[in-house]
Amino acid sequence: MQRYLLSKLGQSMLLLFGVLLLVFFMVRATGDPASLMASREASPETIERIREEWGFGRPLHIQLWDFLTGAIVGDFGKSYHFRIPAMPLVTERLPATVQLAATGLLMAVVIGLPLGLVGGFTPGSVVDSVGRFLALMGQSVPNFWLALIMILFFGVRLGWFPTFGRDQWNSMIMPAFVLALPTMGQVVRMTRSSVLEVRSEDYIRTAHSKGLEPRTIYVKHVLRNVAIPLVSVLGVQFGYMLGGSIYIETIFSWPGIGQLTQQAVGWRDFPLVQAIAVFVSVIVLALNLFTDLAYAIIDPRVRYGRR
Amino acid sequence: MEEDRHIPQKADSLLDVDRTFRDRVAYTGRFLWRDWGGMIGLVLFLVVVLAAVLAPVISPYDPLEQHLQDSKMPPPWEEGGSWAHPFGTDPLGRDMFSRVIHGARVSLTVGFFGVLIAGSIGMVIGAIAGYFGGQIDSVIMGGVNLVLSLPYLLFVVFIAAILGRSLLNVILIFGITDAPIFARTTRGEVLRIRESAYVESAVCAGARWGRIVFDHILPNLIGSLVTLGTFEMSRMIFYEAGLGFLGLSVPPSVPSWGNMLSSGRQYLSSYPWIATFPGLAIVFTSLGMNLLGDWLRDVLDPRLRRSRR
Numbered sequence: 001m002q003r004y005l006l007s008k009l010g011q012s013m014l015l016l017f018g019v020l021l022l023v024f025f026m027v028r029a030t031g032d033p034a035s036l037m038a039s040r041e042a043s044p045e046t047i048e049r050i051r052e053e054w055g056f057g058r059p060l061h062i063q064l065w066d067f068l069t070g071a072i073v074g075d076f077g078k079s080y081h082f083r084i085p086a087m088p089l090v091t092e093r094l095p096a097t098v099q100l101a102a103t104g105l106l107m108a109v110v111i112g113l114p115l116g117l118v119g120g121f122t123p124g125s126v127v128d129s130v131g132r133f134l135a136l137m138g139q140s141v142p143n144f145w146l147a148l149i150m151i152l153f154f155g156v157r158l159g160w161f162p163t164f165g166r167d168q169w170n171s172m173i174m175p176a177f178v179l180a181l182p183t184m185g186q187v188v189r190m191t192r193s194s195v196l197e198v199r200s201e202d203y204i205r206t207a208h209s210k211g212l213e214p215r216t217i218y219v220k221h222v223l224r225n226v227a228i229p230l231v232s233v234l235g236v237q238f239g240y241m242l243g244g245s246i247y248i249e250t251i252f253s254w255p256g257i258g259q260l261t262q263q264a265v266g267w268r269d270f271p272l273v274q275a276i277a278v279f280v281s282v283i284v285l286a287l288n289l290f291t292d293l294a295y296a297i298i299d300p301r302v303r304y305g306r307r
Numbered sequence: 308m309e310e311d312r313h314i315p316q317k318a319d320s321l322l323d324v325d326r327t328f329r330d331r332v333a334y335t336g337r338f339l340w341r342d343w344g345g346m347i348g349l350v351l352f353l354v355v356v357l358a359a360v361l362a363p364v365i366s367p368y369d370p371l372e373q374h375l376q377d378s379k380m381p382p383p384w385e386e387g388g389s390w391a392h393p394f395g396t397d398p399l400g401r402d403m404f405s406r407v408i409h410g411a412r413v414s415l416t417v418g419f420f421g422v423l424i425a426g427s428i429g430m431v432i433g434a435i436a437g438y439f440g441g442q443i444d445s446v447i448m449g450g451v452n453l454v455l456s457l458p459y460l461l462f463v464v465f466i467a468a469i470l471g472r473s474l475l476n477v478i479l480i481f482g483i484t485d486a487p488i489f490a491r492t493t494r495g496e497v498l499r500i501r502e503s504a505y506v507e508s509a510v511c512a513g514a515r516w517g518r519i520v521f522d523h524i525l526p527n528l529i530g531s532l533v534t535l536g537t538f539e540m541s542r543m544i545f546y547e548a549g550l551g552f553l554g555l556s557v558p559p560s561v562p563s564w565g566n567m568l569s570s571g572r573q574y575l576s577s578y579p580w581i582a583t584f585p586g587l588a589i590v591f592t593s594l595g596m597n598l599l600g601d602w603l604r605d606v607l608d609p610r611l612r613r614s615r616r
Contacts, residue, residue, distance in 0.1 A: 011452075018453040022462075029469060036469060140594040142545055144552050145568060145586035148575055156576045243460025247549060251572070261461065262553060265468040273465055280458050288456060 001296060001303050008292045012285045019281040024067050026277075027270050028060075037080060037270050076275040081267040086275035090257060096166060097256030100249070101241040103172055104180035105234065112187030117226070119188065120195025131188045138185020144247035147178045151251070164253035175252040179244055183237040190233045191226055198225045228299050235291030239284040345605075348598025355592045359411040366405035367391075370562040374400035379578050395580040397570065403581065406562040407588050413563035414592065417477055417547045418540040424482025426536055429489025430528070436490065437497030438520055448494065451487040459484065463546060467555040474557050477550065481543045492535055493528060500524050530607035537603055541596035548589050564589050 027033050034051035035042070051057050054077070055066070070076060079086040115131035122128055154174060155163035162171045198204065199222060207217045245258030253259065257276060264272040296303050358365065378400035381388040388395060394403035436447040463484060470476045500506060506523050514523075550556035551565015552572070559566055564585040571582025 014449070015453050015456055018450075019457065022453075022457075026462075026465060026469060029466075136594070136597060139597050140541075140590055142548060142586065142589050142593070144549055145582070145589060148568070148572060148582050149586070152575055152579050239458050240460070243458045246460060246464060247552065250553070261464065265464060265553070265555070268468075273468070277461060277465060280461055284458050285456065 004296060004303075005293065008289055012289050015285055016282065019278060019285075020068060020071050023274050023277045023281075024064055027274060032056075033270065037268055039268070071278060076278065077271040079264075079272040079275075080269040081264070081272065082269075086272045087279070089272060090260065090275050090279045093255065093257045093260050096254060097242065097245055097249070097258060100172065100176055100179060100245060100254060100256060101238060103176040104241055105183065105238060107177055108180040108183040108187050108237070109234070112184040113191055113230075116188040116191025117195060119192040120199070120226075123192075123196065128192070131192060135185040135188040135192075138182045138188075141181065143178045143181050143244060144251060146181065147175070147248055147251045150174050150178060166254055171252075175248050175254055179241055179248045182244070183234075183241065186233055186237055187230070190229055194226045194229050195222060198222050201225075224298070228295070231294045231298060232291055235287055235294075238287055242280055242284065344598045345602025348595050348600075348602055351591055351595025352599050355411050355595060356415065358408050359415045362409045362412055366402075366408045368402035368405040370401060370406040370409040371560070372401060376400065379574075381578070382580050385580075394584045395578075397567075397581050398574065398578070403567075403584055406567060407564070407584050409562045410564040410567060410585060410588060411592070413474070413557055413561060414544045414547060414589075416474065417481065418544045420478045421481035421485065421543045422536045422540045424478065425485035425539065426489050426532060428483070428486040429491075430493050430525075430532065432486065433490035433493025434497050434520060434524065434528075437494035438501065438516065438524070444494075447490070451490050454484065454487045455491070460546070460549070464550065464553065464555060467550050472554075472556065472558045474561070477547060477556050481546065485539055485543065488539065489532065489535065492531060496528050496531055497524055500527050534600055534604045534607055537596055537600035541593045541600070544589065544592055544596075548585075 027036065030036055034047045034054070034056050037050055037054075038047050055063065074087045076086045078084060079089055082089060112131075112134075115127065115134065118125070119128035119131040151163045151174070154160045161174050162168050163174075165171055204217065204221055207221055208214075242257070245254075245256060246261050247258070248254065249256045249258030250262045257280065260272070261276050263269075264276060374396070377392070377396050378398050380392050380396040380400075382395045383390045383393060392402050392404065394407060396402055397406070432447055432451075436444045436451075463480060466480050466484075467476065470480070501524065506519060509519050509523055547556055547563070548565035548568060551563050552568045554569055556565050557563050567585035568582055571578075571585065574581050
């Protein structure tokens with residue numbers, strides 16, 4: 001167990017180092033980061049000033065060293081737009097994004113899991129068809145477009161929900177639902193297929209034949225085995241949600257990291273972009289680690305190192 | 308099919324009166340799902356391909372032509388619309404129907420070439436990792452896992468912002484960032500095939516690695532890669548529209564679905580049809596490709612049953 005977690009931790013550290021390198025070279029990919037940050041009409045003097053200010057003229061290995069040592073303490077320089085350190089700007093947006101993504105994840109599980117379970121136990125039933133339809137829609141309907149349509153109907157025409165901001169209690173319902181839609185589909189698919197798989201296993205037949213109550217079988221044998229793939233799906237999907245929040249937060253003017261990302265890209269504020277990229281990657285890596293830990297708790301095979 | 312074993316009593320057809328109504332509904336659902344799904348998917352996909360190829364022929368107007376006197380015209384079923392513009396017009400008086408048809412060209416171009424590039428790179432990398440194993444495998448899969456563990460969309464947005472708006476950039480971004488998924492699938496398949504009896508016999512017969520990889524392993528990969536390619540193409544069409552929506556895909560003058568959605572968002576409450584139709588086009592295409600993908604998986608790759616996903 002300890003060895004398993006340590007090796008996962010080591011992997012995450014290595015991945016984090018890879019992310020830092022990627023973020024460093026990403027901004028320098030076009031060869032001239034100074035003109036990238038300047039507006040298109042900027043004069044050569046302005047570009048030269050930016051180059052001076054950010055030290056883009058220094059040798060690359062010195063820049064990289066400074067970047068890495070700064071990154072360790074969360075220092076990515078000052079935001080070009082706000083003129084204050086970039087990292088606090090990102091972290092202060094975290095609660096709004098986590099609130100949105102967590103609510104979305106909850107919606108995905110609360111709606112998706114029962115549909116997937118019933119669908120898996122009664123393939124071909126009406127509930128199963130509803131579940132598969134939802135899964136197909138989650139895969140085929142772009143959520144940024146659905147967000148617009150929902151704003152139009154539930155916000156503008158019917159006036160049920162506010163169409164932007166984070167001020168009212170029901171502000172969150174539309175953005176969270178739209179953000180959750182692809183995940184909901186994934187949860188239905190995943191649950192359904194693992195139920196189908198698990199229930200034809202020998203140990204389920206054994207459980208039936210030794211006269212266990214169906215309820216006990218479902219809860220103790222089927223659900224526990226369904227939980228394992230579900231946990232990994234949820235871990236991955238949370239990361240997707242953080243990406244998808246770029247659209248959803250922009251559309252609903254939700255003051256989270258996604259909206260900040262879209263703004264930072266628009267302002268060509270690359271110190272801020274770098275801070276966001278590293279910060280969100282750290283969250284995703286931490287989530288992966290957490291998923292691995294959850295794995296070890298649920299699945300004894302992982303705990304005892306047989307994997 | 309695996310699912311069938313669990314349903315001892317099945318209605319044979321909708322007209323089978325001996326069965327309950329629920330059984331018959333269930334039967335219809337299964338029937339639609341299994342056979343019609345693939346057919347519908349194929350038809351939808353072909354419609355989109357035809358629209359893209361024949362765009363200049365079938366679209367009634369030039370997608371860039373402006374008729375300011377006809378601007379903001381709603382679709383014909385609403386007050387003030389006319390069948391001259393079945394999807395209405397945008398604020399510059401451009402015909403939305405023609406623009407949506409031309410948008411299929413951008414989406415399919417990005418999807419097709421994106422998958423082609425990602426598939427080619429991923430297949431080669433994955434095959435090398437899977438076939439040679441050991442150190443090479445660890446290094447390659449380390450890189451693949453790095454990319455796959457990143458918040459994908461976030462990095463795509465950043466790279467697009469850095470490289471600037473052009474069709475080639477978009478294709479390259481998707482082609483390169485999506486390669487790891489193909490690499491992972493290829494590697495897994497190669498590992499499996501490498502252990503098979505026919506590869507072993509080929510090795511015993513003295514075949515060199517080039518022959519084994521190209522004659523024995525790659526042809527067996529095609530099924531799963533085509534299936535994966537269909538899903539990935541649908542995903543790229545999605546993401547391209549998303550980038551366009553943020554103003555980071557093809558230049559604003561190009562009639563792409565993402566660009567149309569982006570401008571439609573500004574006029575959402577007053578002229579909703581500008582955002583509605585390009586979005587429906589994406590749903591249409593994506594639905595078609597996903598149904599087609601499900602069907603292809605069953606046809607080309609019997610080991611990966613639909614229920615497994």
